[in-house]
Amino acid sequence: MTILNRSALLKKIDWQKYASFIALLVLILISSFLSPYFLKFQNLVNILRQVSYTGIIALGMTFVIIGGGIDLSVGSMTAFIGAVVVLLMNSLGTVMRNEFIVIIIGIATGITVGALLGAFNGFMITKGKIAPFIVTLGSMAIFRSLTLYIGNAGEIRSSNIIYGEFGMGSFMLIPVPVWVMLILAAILNLVLNNTRYGRYICAVGSNQNVAMFSAINVSFVRFFSYTLNGILIAVSSILLASRFNAVSTSNMGMGFELDAIAAVIVGGTVMTGGRGTVWGTVCGAVILGVINNMLNMVGVSPYLQGTVKGIVIIGAVYIQRQKQ
Amino acid sequence: MTSEFSSVIILTAYKRSYIRMSGDLLNMENVILKAENICKSFSTVEVLHSVSFTIRYGEILGIIGENGAGKSTMMKILSGIYLQSSGDIIFEGQKIDLKKPADAKKIGISIIPQEFNLIKDLTVCDNIFLGSELRKNRLLDKELMKKKTREMLKELEVDISPDEKIENLSGAEKQMVEISKALAFKSKILIMDEPTSVLTINEIKILFRLMKKLQKEGLTIIYISHKLKEVREICDRVMILRDGNFVTEKKIDEITLEQMAESMVGRELSQIFPGKTRPSDEIVFEIKGLTIPGIIENVSFGLRKGEILGLGGLVGAGRTEVSEAIMGLRPVSGGEVMVKNRLISIKKPADAIKAEIGYLSEDRQGYGIITSFSVIHNITLVSLPSYSSNTVNWIDQKAELEAGKKYQKLFNLKAPSLETHLEFLSGGNQQKVSMAKTLDTKPDVLILDEPTRGIDVSAKQEIYHFINSLVGEGISCIFISSEMEELIGMCNRVVVMQDGRVTGILEDKDINEEEIMFYATGIREGGN
Numbered sequence: 001m002t003i004l005n006r007s008a009l010l011k012k013i014d015w016q017k018y019a020s021f022i023a024l025l026v027l028i029l030i031s032s033f034l035s036p037y038f039l040k041f042q043n044l045v046n047i048l049r050q051v052s053y054t055g056i057i058a059l060g061m062t063f064v065i066i067g068g069g070i071d072l073s074v075g076s077m078t079a080f081i082g083a084v085v086v087l088l089m090n091s092l093g094t095v096m097r098n099e100f101i102v103i104i105i106g107i108a109t110g111i112t113v114g115a116l117l118g119a120f121n122g123f124m125i126t127k128g129k130i131a132p133f134i135v136t137l138g139s140m141a142i143f144r145s146l147t148l149y150i151g152n153a154g155e156i157r158s159s160n161i162i163y164g165e166f167g168m169g170s171f172m173l174i175p176v177p178v179w180v181m182l183i184l185a186a187i188l189n190l191v192l193n194n195t196r197y198g199r200y201i202c203a204v205g206s207n208q209n210v211a212m213f214s215a216i217n218v219s220f221v222r223f224f225s226y227t228l229n230g231i232l233i234a235v236s237s238i239l240l241a242s243r244f245n246a247v248s249t250s251n252m253g254m255g256f257e258l259d260a261i262a263a264v265i266v267g268g269t270v271m272t273g274g275r276g277t278v279w280g281t282v283c284g285a286v287i288l289g290v291i292n293n294m295l296n297m298v299g300v301s302p303y304l305q306g307t308v309k310g311i312v313i314i315g316a317v318y319i320q321r322q323k324q
Numbered sequence: 325m326t327s328e329f330s331s332v333i334i335l336t337a338y339k340r341s342y343i344r345m346s347g348d349l350l351n352m353e354n355v356i357l358k359a360e361n362i363c364k365s366f367s368t369v370e371v372l373h374s375v376s377f378t379i380r381y382g383e384i385l386g387i388i389g390e391n392g393a394g395k396s397t398m399m400k401i402l403s404g405i406y407l408q409s410s411g412d413i414i415f416e417g418q419k420i421d422l423k424k425p426a427d428a429k430k431i432g433i434s435i436i437p438q439e440f441n442l443i444k445d446l447t448v449c450d451n452i453f454l455g456s457e458l459r460k461n462r463l464l465d466k467e468l469m470k471k472k473t474r475e476m477l478k479e480l481e482v483d484i485s486p487d488e489k490i491e492n493l494s495g496a497e498k499q500m501v502e503i504s505k506a507l508a509f510k511s512k513i514l515i516m517d518e519p520t521s522v523l524t525i526n527e528i529k530i531l532f533r534l535m536k537k538l539q540k541e542g543l544t545i546i547y548i549s550h551k552l553k554e555v556r557e558i559c560d561r562v563m564i565l566r567d568g569n570f571v572t573e574k575k576i577d578e579i580t581l582e583q584m585a586e587s588m589v590g591r592e593l594s595q596i597f598p599g600k601t602r603p604s605d606e607i608v609f610e611i612k613g614l615t616i617p618g619i620i621e622n623v624s625f626g627l628r629k630g631e632i633l634g635l636g637g638l639v640g641a642g643r644t645e646v647s648e649a650i651m652g653l654r655p656v657s658g659g660e661v662m663v664k665n666r667l668i669s670i671k672k673p674a675d676a677i678k679a680e681i682g683y684l685s686e687d688r689q690g691y692g693i694i695t696s697f698s699v700i701h702n703i704t705l706v707s708l709p710s711y712s713s714n715t716v717n718w719i720d721q722k723a724e725l726e727a728g729k730k731y732q733k734l735f736n737l738k739a740p741s742l743e744t745h746l747e748f749l750s751g752g753n754q755q756k757v758s759m760a761k762t763l764d765t766k767p768d769v770l771i772l773d774e775p776t777r778g779i780d781v782s783a784k785q786e787i788y789h790f791i792n793s794l795v796g797e798g799i800s801c802i803f804i805s806s807e808m809e810e811l812i813g814m815c816n817r818v819v820v821m822q823d824g825r826v827t828g829i830l831e832d833k834d835i836n837e838e839e840i841m842f843y844a845t846g847i848r849e850g851g852n
Contacts, residue, residue: 194718194719194721195712195717195718195719196717199708202697203694206694206696207690207695209691210692210705211694212653213683213685213691214706215672215673215674215677215706216705217672274694
């Protein structure tokens, strides 16, 4: 009896762990039948590039959601950081000749600003004891409005020439942002599974009281997840601004919160916190990209794509519920 | 409308319809419910193996067994929460199908679950009629419901206002509301699952008096419990389950407590408690004048090396609060904590752990373990820094595994693997993991808050022996328990508390049930 029990348990755990990966494979299989162009190398690279920006944000969102939180401000934050970076580089460009140093300063500033904005969210949530949903809903409005203000609600063009190049570039045929997403995923996967912080964020998301009684600094662990998220948003924002070599203050990052949260959920992270995987989130992001790509190829109206995305999110959570 | 009114024939119903039946309890014709060869499987695992039993009108049947014996599963089948895999339930001579809880409620089987099922923001009256509200002209008939509630509570002889919010009630009062709720709808059989686990001794007395009264009025009661003495006191008959099998069924005066315990575990219990060891005279830990305004007041005691110091008292005496204050989980307004004659300041749990104090919470699932974590991850949850003491906090998972294996052997832990999540383990094994977690920080002083709550007899015994071997190695232990036998059987000294104050400290021969009760109820004070 115990042996039966054990194999049943193992099956359950393994299935949950790889569910999103299996779903991705099935989806790719179906797509390759639906369209002969799907498996073309250029198409696959395009899908990966498209999902990489929100994919990077979804990596941070994974930690936030595992810790029992949520961050709705990611889209606005992307725009704000992008605007700050481009404005800073433009004004530095007028006094400095070396564009390379300007970019380095721009990137460093962007990441610092991201960390600070994430820390702001984290601070209000842990020290202010306000629900994450409310704090980030508020900061979503704040960051967007500040972006519109500093950019006069228009497009901010970058005057830096090489900045636009590295975001468009490829390494070994794979676009730079895709590399960044994969490398970050690999690192964060180790952080989640092999370091003390990773263990603690799962503990905090699972049962905050047990974590507190186990001498874990619950506030710091949660605070840090938002700060980390802010840093990853900065990375994504820098890559995205570089791709267009410009920031559209009203459009940049629009709907990113939806894409990022969707990728996390579809990737198998439990919405109530405590459990999740980094590679699952990557799979989740790619799944959403493939679905979009397929809808385009078979000629579904782009206006309907949001409907599909919404159904996928609700469906994924519904499946999670049934398992519990 | 009238049918709704008549569906709320309250306690008076018993008097009328069953008074004639409460005569000869042993007459087989008076069988109200018969379960025949009930089996229940979850996926491929059978947890109930062909269990049969009968219940007669107006009797109190005790069902006892260790955790996992199948008591709760059986009751969930009777109350329509689970459907049996095979077997029949015959109620008042008719075979019935209980597909959902409403089916059971309809024929008159009510269950009071172990965890209260009341909405704390609603009033007593609202809770009693929840889901079966009385209406007049499509609107709620609040006056009538209130009146009915008042009558019902009066019948039960409890002094609670129908307008009181649930959150303002004590454990016993909530229990009474649960009973009223169960009885409001013509219950014929009332199932009570461990009703006394959250009650104080006085409250238990009130509950038992009420049960006797209801029995006299013709209600049939199934009483599930771990506490054999209570079963002996209140039940007419007792049925024992073990590992999903029916073991035996006896009239209560035909079975001794020892026989009950032995039938439950399936072997002879040698001595439940190990022999006490003598502590040294060296005081290793001391608290002086610990105070949390309005909760505990001026609590002082010392703990010697290798001692088991009991903390006794009624529920709500402030014992858990004392340990939480020691651990830095509650801010104190005054008092000192001394470890090995050194004054230490504890502001958060990490400080206490640094001072080599370990704490096992009374609420295992709420504060002790993470059920979605594996055995290993739970064990190392507090001691994780010692497995990851490098610059990137990288966890040495090999060392973790070694620790897991060590504790598995030490505690005789029964788990499919060390990777198994705790939600799949029994209460006793969860508690062992929780203890391993507390011990893995290698504390000198161990605070164990109700370490045997809700676990079965054999796991309890293992834990007793384990605590004993720990103090043998020189660890000192503060042992909080609401079970008198434990305090008497385990402790070198017992500090008794009442209303947040220490009322007495008992030693050696003075540790007995009467003395503890005297101090716990405040009849006597100042003993030492």
